[in-house]
Amino acid sequence: MSGGINIADLAGHVKDTYSFHFPWGHWEIPQVLQTFGVSKYVLLELGAAAVMFAVFIPLARHICGGKPAKGRFWNMFEVFLVYLKDDVIVPSIGSAKEAAPYIPYLWTLFFFVLFCNLAGMLPWMGSPTGSAVVTGVLALITFTVVTAAGMKHHGTVGFWKGMVPHIEGKIAGIDIVKILGPFMFVLEVFSFFVKHVTLCIRLMANMFGGHLMLAIFAAFIPMSAWAIYIWIPITVCAILASVAVSFLELFVAFLQAYIFTFLTSVYIGMSIHQH
Amino acid sequence: MTRHLYSAVTLISVAVLLAVMPQSIFAADEHGGGQTSLNPLEWASNTAFWSLVIFVIVFALLGKFAFRPIAAALDAREQGIADKIAAAARLNEEAKDLMRQYQDKLDASRDEVRQIMETAKKDAQRVADTIVEKANAAAVQERERSAKEIESATASALQTIAERSASLATNLAGRMIRAEVKPEQHRDLINAALQDFVKS
Numbered sequence: 348m349s350g351g352i353n354i355a356d357l358a359g360h361v362k363d364t365y366s367f368h369f370p371w372g373h374w375e376i377p378q379v380l381q382t383f384g385v386s387k388y389v390l391l392e393l394g395a396a397a398v399m400f401a402v403f404i405p406l407a408r409h410i411c412g413g414k415p416a417k418g419r420f421w422n423m424f425e426v427f428l429v430y431l432k433d434d435v436i437v438p439s440i441g442s443a444k445e446a447a448p449y450i451p452y453l454w455t456l457f458f459f460v461l462f463c464n465l466a467g468m469l470p471w472m473g474s475p476t477g478s479a480v481v482t483g484v485l486a487l488i489t490f491t492v493v494t495a496a497g498m499k500h501h502g503t504v505g506f507w508k509g510m511v512p513h514i515e516g517k518i519a520g521i522d523i524v525k526i527l528g529p530f531m532f533v534l535e536v537f538s539f540f541v542k543h544v545t546l547c548i549r550l551m552a553n554m555f556g557g558h559l560m561l562a563i564f565a566a567f568i569p570m571s572a573w574a575i576y577i578w579i580p581i582t583v584c585a586i587l588a589s590v591a592v593s594f595l596e597l598f599v600a601f602l603q604a605y606i607f608t609f610l611t612s613v614y615i616g617m618s619i620h621q622h
Numbered sequence: 623m624t625r626h627l628y629s630a631v632t633l634i635s636v637a638v639l640l641a642v643m644p645q646s647i648f649a650a651d652e653h654g655g656g657q658t659s660l661n662p663l664e665w666a667s668n669t670a671f672w673s674l675v676i677f678v679i680v681f682a683l684l685g686k687f688a689f690r691p692i693a694a695a696l697d698a699r700e701q702g703i704a705d706k707i708a709a710a711a712r713l714n715e716e717a718k719d720l721m722r723q724y725q726d727k728l729d730a731s732r733d734e735v736r737q738i739m740e741t742a743k744k745d746a747q748r749v750a751d752t753i754v755e756k757a758n759a760a761a762v763q764e765r766e767r768s769a770k771e772i773e774s775a776t777a778s779a780l781q782t783i784a785e786r787s788a789s790l791a792t793n794l795a796g797r798m799i800r801a802e803v804k805p806e807q808h809r810d811l812i813n814a815a816l817q818d819f820v821k822s
Contacts, residue, residue, distance in 0.1 A: 397677055413696075450693050
């Protein structure tokens, strides 16, 4: 690496560690917390959870009994909630009655992912959702909810049997379903699992990729420091590019939270209304 | 329904926790020490464990104290707005009905006023005609009565003249019989008789 910069060190801010890196030094997470496996991402997730508690419990008190939310701050969050409910969750699942039990989960999922994404926009912090571990856990919970929803509506056996689409027709006097059914069952179950794995990979890759790009732009500055005549233009370009990518990352933070929630709603809807 | 879903999520979460916990708790050194790699798929059981715990707790607490009350409040508000819209539509229909009824009454009143005016005109014309006819009849009667009175007065006057003339002639004849009358006396007698006639 030119200028003695190690790209693995630069990528450190997009990886889970046991310390926070500030310009004035490192802050190591206390040993007692490290003993219990509490890392930087775990603390950031706790921060996201704290923000959610600080926002939504007062909001619930503000609008209890159908009262309108007052003030731009509360209206902003209410708009998010109403939009997700009316334009994302209910249309994806089918009807308001069918969607009602899953609305709290999907609201929690959206804002947890969003605040974890936005944590990466704070200086010297990071996005827990840039880790496959965190997104994997979220995808696993979604898988659980989707499977539970399907089993609740169709029964345990009915849900797994419903994976095989209905096919009419016979080959040599034997129903096509009896011939192709087992293969299709395996294929559909595999597809069912893969869909949830893609939830994990998509979110992680977007957040990790965006922050890695920011780190690489920032790395151009020390890498070109060996010559002043090249350092100045590269520094200016790197800063401008970092600002532009930061705006993009801000958009991606909302977009990926939306996509994760939308696809979860769609999967729940598909498990309720099979083939 | 929601309770069953929560139970299912909780049960599966506990199963996952049991699966990852033995190697996650007290496994801080697994990727600690500031060593980093560029593999974003690197697994860290401790982060998975705490992520699962944090999310499940957030879901459980916010679901109970925030999101379910918020969903209920939004539903209540939606229902309230729908009720108000329905009530407004009903009131609007009632107002339209009332408006229609008032318009009908107004139209009926106009027709009634028109009929009253026409009837009044006809009555007034009839009364006027009656008055004129009565006046004409009265005038004719008055004229006839006046003519009769004139006729009666004329007849009476003529009768009086005749009676006077007869009386005068009788008187004159009596005088002429009782005395010899010269032409001058004769003329004076006639004049005197005429003057008496005029005076009477």
